Amino acid sequence: MSIAASEELDDLLISYFELLDRYSTLQSILHDTLKQAHFQLAKAKLALGPTRLGENGWDLRHLKAGWLVDLKDSEAEQVTAISLTPAPPEPEEEKCPSQPSQSTSTLRNRSSTKTATSPSISSTEKASDDKELIHQKPKGPKDPLHQFSAFPPPSLRASQAEFKKASKTVCEVLELRERMRVLEERIQVVKGGVDVAK
Numbered sequence: 001m002s003i004a005a006s007e008e009l010d011d012l013l014i015s016y017f018e019l020l021d022r023y024s025t026l027q028s029i030l031h032d033t034l035k036q037a038h039f040q041l042a043k044a045k046l047a048l049g050p051t052r053l054g055e056n057g058w059d060l061r062h063l064k065a066g067w068l069v070d071l072k073d074s075e076a077e078q079v080t081a082i083s084l085t086p087a088p089p090e091p092e093e094e095k096c097p098s099q100p101s102q103s104t105s106t107l108r109n110r111s112s113t114k115t116a117t118s119p120s121i122s123s124t125e126k127a128s129d130d131k132e133l134i135h136q137k138p139k140g141p142k143d144p145l146h147q148f149s150a151f152p153p154p155s156l157r158a159s160q161a162e163f164k165k166a167s168k169t170v171c172e173v174l175e176l177r178e179r180m181r182v183l184e185e186r187i188q189v190v191k192g193g194v195d196v197a198k
Contacts, residue, residue, distance in 0.1 A: 009187065023177070037166060041053070064142075066144070082174050084167055
């Protein structure tokens with residue numbers, strides 16, 4: 001058995017045990033975070049009522065994701081990096097000032113449709129209205145908490161924050177597991193070389 005191979009095996013095992021320690025710490029953090037998130041969710045159910053936060057209170061329309069999971073392969077380390085990033089905001093469609101809007105007339109916009117067609121409006125007022133329509137900020141994803149209540153209780157917001165924190169921790173745990181898998185393979189290769197040398 002060569003000294004270099006045994007030293008390499010020792011270094012790999014030390015790295016593996018450090019990752020294992022970090023992995024068990026993150027598992028503990030994840031457990032505590034999920035426990036707190038579910039506790040806050042139970043408090044929100046108490047505040048809003050069990051039917052509002054149940055399946056019957058869900059908005060069945062398609063909601064855009066607020067967070068995305070990024071997977072990046074690192075060829076140097078042979079590991080896939082996993083991270084959680086906010087979803088990019090959706091650009092709002094720009095309204096062309098030369099085309100009239102195709103919206104239907106309702107009680108709220110009936111007066112604005114009449115004023116838009118009346119000849120008494122100055123061209124500077126129209127231009128400023130058009131600029132406001134074109135220069136609106138892009139909207140980000142809607143907050144899913146508003147499907148349960150117009151003013152969500154603080155416990156529901158705290159639960160959402162804890163679940164986001166747990167999602168980030170899950171990404172870290174998965175990345176650590178991938179790193180440990182790569183180290184295990186390298187340890188097996190080095191162990192095989194050490195056993196052959198015997």
